[in-house]
Amino acid sequence: MHRTGCPPVNADHLYTFKQHMDNFPHPCPTVANSIAGGTFPTPSPPQPISQNLHGWADVNPQNQASVQAIFNHFSQEDQQHAYNHFFQKLHRAPKVLEFSRFLLIYEGNDLTDTSHKTLGQLYLENEEFRETLNRHLRSIGLLEQMLSSKDVMIQVLGQSSTANIRKINDLQTQKLNLQRILCKVQQDKAQLQLDHNSLQQEHTQCLTELEDERKDKQVSQHRCQQLQTDNQALQNEITRQTETITDMQTKKGQLSSFVFMQMSLEMDGFQPGCDVEAMLELQMSEVEMLTSMFPNKSEFSLDDPTAPQNIKSFLSGQIKYEYLHQRLGFSLRVHPEGTQLSVELVCTFPHEYPQAAPNVFTRCPSMSKENHRKLNEDMHEFIQNLDRGEICMYSVIEWIQDNIDNYVQSSQESDSTPDKEVQYDTVLSRLWIYSHHIFSKFKRRDILDWAEELKLTGFSLPGKPGVICAEGYSRNVEDYWHRLRGMNWKRIVIREKEEEDIGEDDIDKHRKFSKFEEKVFGVRGGKGREYHMDFGQLHSYLEEHQSGHIFSIYFGVDGKNNL
Incomplete structure (x- = not known):
């Protein structure tokens, strides 16, 4: 079957x-x-x-x-x-x-x-053909629907792919920014941990002293109260430091300033070409020598008393070089024999000293403006001619003592001219300084500190290139320029100098800037570790302070707000 x-x-x-x-x-x-x-x-x-x-x-x-x-x-x-x-x-x-x-x-x-073929056969074949045709038509309809759906899906997927690429690019940019933020936070955390450890050690030491005093029972009640007062002051200092830390964390909002600080730290975090540990050891030895030579605090004083301890922590391996943000700086008062002058020698050591030249300038209010300027220039030339690799501060002190007579005027000029210059300085001077670059945090800090010391107003723009504007009494501006020129630069020049005789009028009425500050305009990364500012914003800032013409003097083109 x-x-x-x-x-x-x-x-x-x-x-x-x-x-x-x-x-x-x-x-x-x-x-x-x-x-x-x-x-x-x-x-x-x-x-x-x-x-x-x-x-x-x-x-x-x-x-x-x-x-x-x-x-x-x-x-x-x-x-x-x-x-x-x-x-x-x-x-x-x-x-x-x-x-x-x-x-x-x-x-x-x-x-x-x-x-x-009979009619029945033809009918059956016709029915077979019709059913086959219907199936094919239905298949064609389904294929057309599938093709239409495929075109729509391709279009949707293309749009989705473009959007996903943009999102990926945005996420990568956010990732880089977050990595920079994380690196900066880690550095701040390490520095804060050092500060905390120092305060903790002081706190522990006070508690130990208090316990020893209690055991010996040889300290009076007044001493106990004093220690409690010191302890409370220390607690207040810890609280203040904690509040300062919180305030610092709150102020990390602006992205451009934060990126600039991060990139600046990267520029300072390079490994020097010389043996920095050996250089720092020589610096510590020289400071100890100067301390023994000038034991009186009125003759020798450190700018930052904590700097030697931080350098020792680096030399002992407790901290890394990128976290060493202090440098040795001091003021030394020299009294040359045979004169009544007192010359204050202000010095800061870069980490590469003595392989690099130190930053040294003098203060001598009793010396005339012209002689003081010549003294600083000749001293700077003497330092530049010294052999690198050997400590030189003792040689500088000897040079001042041996040559100070060349810069001393007669007693009458010494008694009258400086007072007259200080009292009757009636010229407002404004310098527009151009530098190949300003990256070092030490230079940036000196630029701000010296301007504050000399009561100058203006601004500094770090990056590549660097721009500095300083205005004030001509003597102070001249002193500021000599200090800047004494530092190590690849290139630094005065592009424009403006002077105005204001007589006895208030100098603040003629200033274009109310204070001296560091400006940051839209930081953008460059090759390697370099970074540049938004010069369009710089031009707008100059226009706001009636100095738009300076832009073409600096860069040779007319400025635009969206450069």
Whole structure:
């Protein structure tokens, strides 16, 4: 027995399949003996085929009589034969209207004639073609929908990809900024930890002394009260330092200033070409020598008393070089023999000294302006001609003592001229200074400190290039310029000098700047460790202070606010 392999339309025949399974009579011997073989899922013989067909509800009531007449016209045997042939070809059961039309054109007895096709065959082939065409049309429709959806998805994915690229770029920029912030916070944390440890050591020392005093019972009540007062003062200092730390953390809001500080720290964090440890050890030895030579505090005083201790911490390996922000600086008062002059020698050591020259200038109010300027220039030239690698402050002191007579005027000039110059300095001077770059935090700090000391106003713009404007009484401005020129620079020049005789008028009325400050305009990174300022903002700042013409003097072009 052969099976057709054609799927049934419904499961009605399964309910009666068991009882007819063994001896089910095939309704059409021709089909039963054909190559296809097998049985078709047809209704039970006692029931007419037309009654088991689906689709009677789709038949118009007016056409039901004609359709029933067609079924009555054909015998059940012919209907069964046509039904089986339809099912075999189309693999499904026909509906009422479909089957009635098929009966009218079906010629079942001519199936074996291959010379021509009957209407029934053509009808079945046409139905097969129509169903195949419908499937293809449906497939084409689905493909068109898929292509349309694909185009939409490609467009959406393209837009999404562009947005994601922008987001990735923004996230990378934020990541770099956060890394810079994290590095700066870690450096601040290390410095604050050092300060905290120092304060903690002082606190522990006070408590130890208090405990020793209590054990010995040899200290009076007044001493105990004094120690308690000191302890309270220390606690207040710790509280104040804590508040200062909190305030410093609060002031980290502005991104451009913070980026500038970070990049500035990176510029200062380079490893020097010389052996900095050996240089610092020589500096410490020289300071100890000078301290023994000038034990009186009125003759020798350190600018920062904590600097030696921090340098010792670096030399002992307790802190890294990038956290060493102090340098040795001191004031030394020299009294040359045979004169009544007192020359104050102000000196700061760069970390590379004595491999690099020290920054040294003098103060001598009793000396005339011209002689004082010449003294500083000649001393600077003497220092530059010394061999590098050897400590030189003792040689500088000897040079001053040996040559001071060359700069001393007669007693009358000494008594009258300086007072007259100080009292009757009526010229306001304004210097516009250009430097190849200003990166070092030590130079930036000296620029601000010296301007405050000499009561100058103006501004400094660090970066590459560096710009400094200083205004005030001409003597103070001249002194400021000589101090700056005595430092180590790749290039520093005066681009413009403005002078105005103000007589006895108040100098503050003629100043263009109310104070001296360091300005930062939109820091932008450059090659390597370099960084540049937004010169458009610099031009706007100069315009606000009636100095817009200086921009072309500095850079050779007219300024624009959005350079």
